[in-house]
Amino acid sequence: MRRNGSRGRRGVALALGVAVVALALAGPAAAQRWVRVEGRVQWLSSQTMMLIPDSGGPPFPVDLSRVALGDYATLGPGNHVVVDGYVSPDGRRLIATSISGGGSGWGSQSP
Numbered sequence: 864m865r866r867n868g869s870r871g872r873r874g875v876a877l878a879l880g881v882a883v884v885a886l887a888l889a890g891p892a893a894a895q896r897w898v899r900v901e902g903r904v905q906w907l908s909s910q911t912m913m914l915i916p917d918s919g920g921p922p923f924p925v926d927l928s929r930v931a932l933g934d935y936a937t938l939g940p941g942n943h944v945v946v947d948g949y950v951s952p953d954g955r956r957l958i959a960t961s962i963s964g965g966g967s968g969w970g971s972q973s974p
């Protein structure tokens with residue numbers, strides 16, 4: 864009888880360990896809040912863009928490190944963009960996964 868009790872405890876411990884590992888692996892992905900934001904480029908550096916959202920509110924930084932350079936190389940101040948990504952764990956920036964748009968910059972002229 865004692866053997867069955869030991870096996871039962873080991874089984875519970877193993878199941879608990881597997882659950883903890885599964886939660887640890889799923890936690891960061893589950894915690895990510897995916898968003899789409901439309902706005903205008905305020906300024907742009909090598910891997911950061913300051914975006915003025917169309918919905919109002921203050922400009923905020925966008926981390927471009929996960930986007931191909933070709934997707935934003937032609938952007939400039941005033942260009943309208945749509946940014947897909949997720950909110951950083953600290954909630955202070957948007958980590959972009961894609962950027963589209965790029966027309967109508969503040970300095971552009973119409974023919």
